[in-house]
Amino acid sequence: MPKKRNQDPNTRQTWNRASLQPAQQHSAAKLDQTRDGEKPVPELTQEKESSSPLSVEMDKCDLLQETQESVDYFDDIGFPETNVALVVEDKKIHVNKAVLSKHSPVFNAMFYGGFKERTAKEIKLGNKKAKDVVEFLRCFYPNMKHAITEINVLKVLPLAHEYQSPLVDNCEKLMISKCKQGTGLTVTSLLDYIIAAEKYDLETFLDTAVEFCSHVDFDLLNGKTIQRRQSRYDNYSRHWIYDDCVQEDKEISSKFLDITLKTRHAISVERLQVLEKNKRKMKIGEQNEEDYHMILHAINFDISLYT
The missing domain is CATH 3.30.710.10 (Potassium Channel Kv1.1; Chain A)
Structure with missing residues (x-):
């Protein structure tokens, strides 16, 4: 990181211009003249x-x-x-x-x-x-x-794969690290990762993603959410009657269908095993494993790839 310069206008002229590269001298001159109200130095x-x-x-x-x-x-x-x-x-x-x-x-x-x-x-x-x-x-x-982050991973991965770069492993490790509770992974990002992993043969990530998806409500992976809303008031019971309203996110449901049938089948099998396990726990009075809580999209998140 560049060192912070002294912002005092009485001391800023003490920079050693001779030690700077030509491009740095030019930038420094522009900075000085702009502060003094003069016309900037030409590019x-x-x-x-x-x-x-x-x-x-x-x-x-x-x-x-x-x-x-x-x-x-x-x-x-x-x-x-x-x-x-x-x-x-x-x-x-x-x-x-x-x-x-x-x-x-x-x-x-x-x-x-x-x-x-x-x-x-x-x-x-x-x-x-x-x-x-x-x-x-x-x-x-x-x-x-x-560093490879959730911001640039899907931008770097295609190029890393094309040019046979070791960064492919870095991208896969990052994606695997996100398949955990508490990482803020959204459904849309999860599906994007799975689609990319299928395209670029990231088998280790796919295994991790299938296991992770088995703990996510299948409707949620399809972009469907259920909201309860008041339907009518029952005068006999003196209670409100609620109806379940199913809302579907078309973008997410389309992405889910973009996943190969092989991967969707693997997710379904793992999901059924989790449900059967919870069913057995209920019979013996044990507490069920709760599904992972995820949101469909990032909320109020402005993606700025290169700042």
Whole structure:
């Protein structure tokens, strides 16, 4: 993390500008002149060969906010020089071949095998989002190594699988860790994880998810919730009569049907075993195991993938 600078206007001019990289000098000058009410310094033109380990051309991409923090973060002198650009959604992401090749056998074959990419200065990656590619790279790039979280796991996993990255294991471990009570896992996220696990052959997670789902009401997994509402007042009994109102979340019910029949069958079998176990407990007076309490969607949760 960049060190906090002294915000006193009488002392901020004591920065050692000579020790800063050109991009840092430019950002510092902009910061000073903006505070003084002057016109900001014009933007610098990004060079093709940069000392940044992972840089995105600012005139073509807004992935990185141009703040003093981001400049310090990406212009560390200890990073390897960039020597190739990945072009995603017409945005250039400057990277180092050796770093990518060491992490991924696919990149290694691309850069050092008998393919045209071996001598190319720019390599176009189709059918991908630039933000997802940047986040994937940040998860293994030197001095970055962002953690896999519930926020980025479903963005990183497809790319990790495509490029045969060890991050696939990290993604699976994160998903497994969420299949517990008290983690805040929602039904929609659970189904998203299962669909992804089926697509990318995450068998260990699928086993964990099936066992977890066996403790969740089957209607809830289908997006159905039951709410009781007052129907009418019975004058004879002097009580309100309540009806059960079934509400269905179409998005969740559709996701549940996207799960393969094999996995849905496995969940059903495990669920029946849990119900039978509870039935036997009732006969001998033991307390039943309560179902896991889950909500369908995250409430008031603004997902900001890359901040």
